Amino acid sequence: MFGKLREQSGNWxxxxxxxxxxxxxxxxxxxxxxxxxxxxxxxRQAEEWAYLGTDPEPKVSTHADSEGSLYSPDPEHYAPLAKPCHRSFDVWQAQRRTGVPIALVIAEALAA
Ligand SMILES: [Zn+2]
Incomplete structure (x- = not known):
């Protein structure tokens, strides 16, 4: 129901x-x-969209809830994850550089 509103806002x-x-x-x-x-x-059923760290030019969030987090404006750089998997993935990702192939990212996140 907020779709139209978001499309009209300047930052969409x-x-x-x-x-x-x-x-x-x-x-x-x-x-x-x-x-x-x-x-x-x-x-498991996914619950959240996770940024995969694969955007060569990621942005840094200034949003209060996620300040300092990297993200991408491109939907292609996200994958659906269950909450526990997302947390583990974020910790793992924070220790590595961006630009890793997605399959490798997921495989290593699982093995971590
Ligand atoms: Zn999972």
Whole structure:
């Protein structure tokens, strides 16, 4: 129901998308994460869209809830994950550089 509002707001489109708008854009593109199984292969239902760290030019969030977090304005750089998997993945990701192939990212996140 907020789709129209977001489309009209200035930060919805292009590279200027904020952290919040970027995640809303992922949902608009791929649907709610709960429509998917967790991308790590654990068999759980996904709950959140996770930024995979694969954007060569990531942005840094200034949003209060996620300040300092990297994100991408491009929905292609996100995968659906269950909450525990997302937390583990973020910790793992914080210790590594960006630009790793997605399959490798998921495989290593699982093994961690
Ligand atoms: Zn999982």
């Amino acid at each position: 489109r292009g590279d200027a998308a904020t952290y919040t708008a970027a995640h809303a854009r992922v949902r608009a593109e791929h649907g709610p994460a709960s429509d998917w199984h967790c991308a790590c292969g654990c068999g």
